[in-house]
Amino acid sequence: MSEAAEFDVVIVGAGVAGALAAGQFAKSGLKVLVLEAGPDTTRDLASYNAHLETFYTASSKGAETPWPPAEGAPQPDGADLFKQEGYFVQRGPHLYGSTYTRTFGGSTLHWLGVSLRMLPEDFELRARHGVGRDWPIGYAALAPWYDRAEHAIGVSADVEEQRYHGLTFTAGYDYPMRRIPPSYSDRVLGAAVNSLEVDLGEERVAVRVRSYPAARNSIPRGDYQPIGALDIGSDGQERSTYIGERCEGNTACTPICPVQAKYNANKTFARADRRHLTLRSQAVASQILFDGVTGAVSGISYKRYDDPRSTSFNEEVATGRVYILAAHAVENAKLLLASGPQSGEGQVGRGLMDHPALYAWGLAPFNVGAFRGPQSSSGIEDFRAGGFRARHAAFRFDIGNDGWRAATGAPDATVIDAVTNQKLFGRQLRTQLADQLSRQVRMSLAVEQLPDPDNRVTIDPAYRDKFGNPRPVIDYRIADYTFEGMAAARKVAARIFRQAGIKDCSRSTAELRFPTAIYDGEEVHYHGMGHFAGTHAMGSDRSNSVVDEFQRSWDHPNLFLLGSGSFATMGTSNPTLTLAALALRTADHIIAKLHDGG
C-alpha cells in the first residue's frame, strides 16, 4: 500500500454504515476521511429545521420531499415513477418503487426506524428451504454485533418480546431503551386478534401483535443516554437543544422526524472523535483508481462542488491505505461498474432486491385514535418464518398509527372524498370526518424477495447525470415466489380485519399512486419499502459473490463494500440494523488488520 497515502481509511458515503465504521476507526486512532456526495445541511438545527420547512410547505409529500438533492448528486424520487425521467433508468418489466437520500446522514434521514434482526433461518434459506442462497456467516456469528449495533444507533425494545422464530440473545442482554409504548390502536387490535390462528398451507400460525424494535428514543435502561436533536454550529461546537430525547409521536418518522428523536447517521458522527475524522461534503465519488498489477485501490477520484445548485465542479483524488464504499447498494455497484475492472465474475449489480409491499386498510368499528403516535409502533412477525418458505415468500406487517395516510393520502384524501363525492359540508362534514378519520386502520404487508441475477443495476454511457456520472439503469421483475407471498399476505390481512371487526376497504379504491403488476390475471398495486439489497452480495467464494464475509472485495484486497448490497438474501427484516451490525464487524476486522501492520 502507498506510503504517501493521506489517510488510513477513505470512506465513500456519510450514511449509517459509513458513520459507524468511521466512528470505530477514529476511536482506534486511525485517520479517516469521509466523502459525502450531498451537502452538509443536516447537522445544525437551523438547517435541519429548514428541511422540515421544505417538507411542511410542499404540496406533495414523498419520502424525499424534505431532502431535495444537489444538481451533482441526484437521487431517485417517488414522483419520478410514472414519468420517463428522473434519476433511475427503469427498464422494467416492473418498476422498482424505492428511493434513497443523498445528503449528509443518508437515508437514515427519512427512514422509519424499524430495527429488526434477521432470523437465524434467514441466513440459511437454501439449506433450510431450498430457495435463495446461504450467507457465509450465520446468526450466531453476527449476534454480538447486533448487540453493539442496537446500542450504537439506539434501539428501543424489550428483549422478552423479541424472542421468536429462533431469535436468541446474549445472556442478560436487553435493548438500550424500553420499547416505544404501543399505541392505543395497537392494543385494541392486539386484544381482538391475539387469540387468532391462521392456516397457511399445511401450517397453522398463531397471530400476535408485537412491538417492533425501533431506533427512536424511549426510556433509557441503565446509563444509556438517548441522543436527541443535534445542533453543531459553524464553529464545530455542539450546542444543547433539549429536543428529541424521547419520541413525541409526531407521526412523521418518514420522511423527517421533526424533533430528531429517530436515529440518523449524523448522531454517530457527532459522537465520533473529531481529531481523527475529516468529513468532506459535496464530494461526489466518480471513479475508483486501481493499481494495474495488484488490483489494489490506489485512490478515489471525486467531483467537488461549491454550490449545490450548480453543475460545475473540481476533480480531486483521495488516497488511503484502505478504501470503503458505503454509498448505498445502488451507488456502490454503480461506482464499481464505472471504474473499469469488475469484481466477482461480472456479478456486481446483480441480485437487486426490495420488499415489495401491499397496503391493507379498513375502518375499525369504533374510534381507535388514528393519527397519533409514531407512524407505526407494532407489527405482526409470525409469518416471517415457516415451512411455507419453500413455496412462497415470507412476509411481515407493520400496523400503522397514521390512518390511511400511506395508502390513500388521508387525511386530505378523506376530506376531498367527503366534499366532492359525498357533497358534505358544515357540521355534517365535521362529524363525518371526525368519525371516519379516527377509525382508520392501515397495515403494510412487506413481502420477501429472493436474489435473481437478472434483477440488476447496470450503467450505460447513454445515460449520465449533470456531472457526467452514470445514472443507474434498473432491470427489475417480481417473481411468482413473491407474488404468491403477496397473495398469502393479503388473505392473512383480510382474516385479521375480519376477526377485529374492521371493515376492509383495501380494494375499493383504485390506487394509481403505486406501481402496478399483473399476477394471476389481477392487478397488484405494490410499493417499494426503500429496502435496496443484494448488489454486491457476500458469499463463501469468489465464484458466487462479490465480497467475503467481512465485506472485502474478492478482487481488490484493500477495498470493502458496506451496506445492504452485501446481503446474500434479505429475509423480511428492514435492512438497516443488519447492515449496521455488518459495518461494525467489518470495522473491527479492518482495525485488527491495520494495527497488525497489514
Add this chain to the structure above:
Amino acid sequence: MASPDITSIEVLRSQLAKAIQLEHATIPPYLTALYSIRPGANTDATQILRVIVVEEMLHLTISANLLNAIGGKPDLTVKGFVPSYPATLPDGETDFTVGVGPLSPETLKAFLKIERPAMAPAGKSRHVVRKSDDHSTHLCTLPEDATLRYYSIGEFYAAIRDAIVYLDQQAKAKGETIFTGDPKRQVTSEYYYSGGGKLWPIVDPASAAKAIDLVIQQGEGKTQAIFGDSGEIAHYYRFLQLDKNRYYQQGDSPENPTGPALTTDWSAVWPIATNLKLAALPAGSELYDAAVAFNSAYRQFLALLTRAYNGEPQVLLDAVPRMFEFRNLIQQLICNPLPGGNGNAAPTYEI
C-alpha cells in the same frame, strides 16, 4: 458556619418550598415570551428561550428532589404558589419586577436581572429590607421574617446550601441525618428528559451540594464564568447573546462574544398584553373561555407535577402531553386581539 439563617429542619423545608416556588415563578414569563414569537421567526431567540425554560424545569425538579431528600413534601398546588404577576425579585439593594408579556428589549432586561450573577459584596449583609409598600408576590424572602429578603437569588441558594451542611453536621453529632426522605420519591433521568441535564438521587450532603451548584451554575450563577463545568452556557450569558447579537464560545470575555452572529426581529412577535388578568376580558367571550381553559390546564399540570414529586415519578410521562396542550391553548390567546385595541390576549396564570 457562622450564624446560619436556617436553624431547623422545619425552616429548611419551608425555604426549599420557596425555592420550588422561585424556580417555577420564572417559567410563566419565559414560556409566554417564547410563545409570543411569531411562527418561524427568530429561530435563535426561540432556541435560547426554549433551552432556558427547559433548564428551569430541571431546576424545579431538583428543588423538589432536595425537599424530598430531607423528608419534605413538595406541593405546587398550594394557594399562592403561582405568583400574581408582576412578581418581585431581588436585585442587590433594589427590587425589580418580572411580568408575563411578549419578548421585547424590556422583557429581556428583566430576564437578564433574574439570571444576573450577583452575590453580596464582602462586608455587606446578605439580607436586605424589602419594600413593603406593595402586595405583589415577593420571592427570596428570609425564613420567618418576610420583611427581609436575600441580596440575590444566589445568596438565597447559598443560605440553603450552608444550612444543609450545618443541620446535617448537627444531626450527625447525635448519630442522625437530615436525609430521611424515601429515595423512591427522587425523580431521576428515567422519567425526566430533554431537560437540561441528568438528574441524580439526592441522599447526602455531597449529592445535595452538587444539585445546588448545578442550579447556580446553569442559572442564577454566582460567578462570572460564561461556561459551567460541563461546558453549558449560564442563563445570563444565553440571554446576553440576544442583546449582543452574537453567540459566546469558549475563551470569550463577557463583554465580547466571538461566536456566530445572530439577529432578533423584535417586531416578529405577537403584540400581547402584559400581565393580563381575567377581569380585563369580557365574561363569556371566547377569549375569556380560552383564558380560563388555559388556567385550568395549567392547574392540572401543576397537580400532575405534585403527584410526580410525591412518589409517582412515572406521572411525568402523562404531564408531557399537557405541555403540548399549553402551546395550542396559548396560541388561541396570543393570536387574537383584545377588544378595544390593547394588543392581543395572553395567558393570565391566575391559578
